[in-house]
Amino acid sequence: MIQIFFSATQYAAATVTAALRAGLFGPRAAHRRILVVSNTAAVPEVGTPLDRMPGFGELRPEFDQVHSWNAFISPHHPAGWSPRAQDAHLWEKALRLAWDLGDEPVEIACESIQANPSRAVAEIFADSPVHVYADGLMSYGPTRNRLPRTLSSRIARVLHLDLVPGLRPLLLSEYGVASEPVPHEAIVGVLDRLGRESAGVLAGRLPADDPPTAVLLGQYLSAIDLITQDEEEELHLRMVRAAVRAGHRSVLFKAHPSAPAAHSRSLESAAAGLGVRLTVLSEPVLAETVFAHLRPTLVVGCFSTALMTAAAFYGIPVARVGTDLLLDRITPYENSNRVPLTVIDAALPDAETDTVGEPLDLDALAGRLAPLLRAVGYCMQSRKLHDLREETAAWLTEHLAEHPRYFKKRRLTSLRLPGGSPVRAEALRRSPTVRRVVRGIRAAQP
Numbered sequence: 001m002i003q004i005f006f007s008a009t010q011y012a013a014a015t016v017t018a019a020l021r022a023g024l025f026g027p028r029a030a031h032r033r034i035l036v037v038s039n040t041a042a043v044p045e046v047g048t049p050l051d052r053m054p055g056f057g058e059l060r061p062e063f064d065q066v067h068s069w070n071a072f073i074s075p076h077h078p079a080g081w082s083p084r085a086q087d088a089h090l091w092e093k094a095l096r097l098a099w100d101l102g103d104e105p106v107e108i109a110c111e112s113i114q115a116n117p118s119r120a121v122a123e124i125f126a127d128s129p130v131h132v133y134a135d136g137l138m139s140y141g142p143t144r145n146r147l148p149r150t151l152s153s154r155i156a157r158v159l160h161l162d163l164v165p166g167l168r169p170l171l172l173s174e175y176g177v178a179s180e181p182v183p184h185e186a187i188v189g190v191l192d193r194l195g196r197e198s199a200g201v202l203a204g205r206l207p208a209d210d211p212p213t214a215v216l217l218g219q220y221l222s223a224i225d226l227i228t229q230d231e232e233e234e235l236h237l238r239m240v241r242a243a244v245r246a247g248h249r250s251v252l253f254k255a256h257p258s259a260p261a262a263h264s265r266s267l268e269s270a271a272a273g274l275g276v277r278l279t280v281l282s283e284p285v286l287a288e289t290v291f292a293h294l295r296p297t298l299v300v301g302c303f304s305t306a307l308m309t310a311a312a313f314y315g316i317p318v319a320r321v322g323t324d325l326l327l328d329r330i331t332p333y334e335n336s337n338r339v340p341l342t343v344i345d346a347a348l349p350d351a352e353t354d355t356v357g358e359p360l361d362l363d364a365l366a367g368r369l370a371p372l373l374r375a376v377g378y379c380m381q382s383r384k385l386h387d388l389r390e391e392t393a394a395w396l397t398e399h400l401a402e403h404p405r406y407f408k409k410r411r412l413t414s415l416r417l418p419g420g421s422p423v424r425a426e427a428l429r430r431s432p433t434v435r436r437v438v439r440g441i442r443a444a445q446p
Helices: 011-022 068-075 085-098 117-124 186-207 229-245 261-273 289-294 305-314 323-328 338-347 362-380 384-400 409-414 425-431 432-444
Strands: 003-006 030-036 065-068 107-109 130-134 155-161 179-182 214-217 252-254 277-281 299-302 319-320
Touching: 003 011, 003 117, 011 030, 011 107, 011 130, 011 155, 011 179, 011 186, 065 068, 068 179, 107 117, 117 425, 186 277, 186 289, 186 305, 214 229, 214 289, 214 305, 229 252, 229 261, 229 299, 252 289, 261 277, 299 305, 305 319, 305 338, 323 338, 338 362, 362 384
Parallel strands: 003 030, 003 107, 030 065, 107 130, 130 155, 155 179, 214 252, 214 299, 252 277, 299 319
Antiparallel strands: none
């Protein structure tokens, strides 16, 4: 059996490697394993490919070959290209020839199956079983796009990081796909080894005798149009002020790799005015490497998955900033970022108003988050998760007053759920759907 693993980020490749070392893809000797790397950035030509990043040597031994998806489909962009249906078989022949696959059966493991390049690969290898792995908080949310039966029936499982112990992913659950967590010890071990080379970068940038005690996480949210650049700069300043409020005077800001340098300069200026020693880390170093190397006593961010890895993998206290703004701003309601945002907002203390510095009680989180996320998930994708309607209505009846920030009145109204506005007769008369049904009833009458 040939197993082909598709990864677009170093973190994704680490997740796959951890799953392999935990034995979740069978014995090493029984399989030929190929890693296919891709870069889905807007301009991938100026970025560093995954297989050329520091630390990749720690992942390489698990794979017999490494190939570039960008190079194979050039000049097409991996995020926008997929084969025409009538050409899929030809592309499979081309891939088998280029990668020396012969006629052997192929098994696929890929990230977000709703989008390219994963969707394209699944269409090319149209008879192969598919394993979906999710490395972030989005796995706890519903499937974004509807999948054809020819694809959904081939998905064997969802592999995910158990960032909230006991919380089961909604991803692909409507198709009856089972989920399986990657063991903590496996992923932490891979991340630690992956970070050994990058740790030298940190050692060269930070004072050994007085390292930063708080880490701030940048996400570059303006790039995905959730907030403006000015609002994002202000969000970073709020993180610095929150760290100062918690008693920290030496702070490391881990900038998003794609964020403009102007963000960092304005932050440095503001930190100097607050009397804070700020180190801006713009090098491509995983947040988990920073956590393992520095062992900070506080991590602050907006809704980055790294907040939960800090808490779940390293036991570091975490806090949030700015989730209220994002909950108010995020559109449409189906936006997949809504679920990570909800998890962080509901699970973490507010760094600007609450007492921070204590580790999260992870054991109690799943019971508290599960019904909330199922209700949010139903409101996001009610047509796919129709089995959750009664449960959601009952939960909203009892708990909506405690959690109004996660639900929009307009959405509740359109779904006829508790908390929505009463439907008036005039609105019904104007509804195209209602008018169409009424015409049908009248036409059927003798």
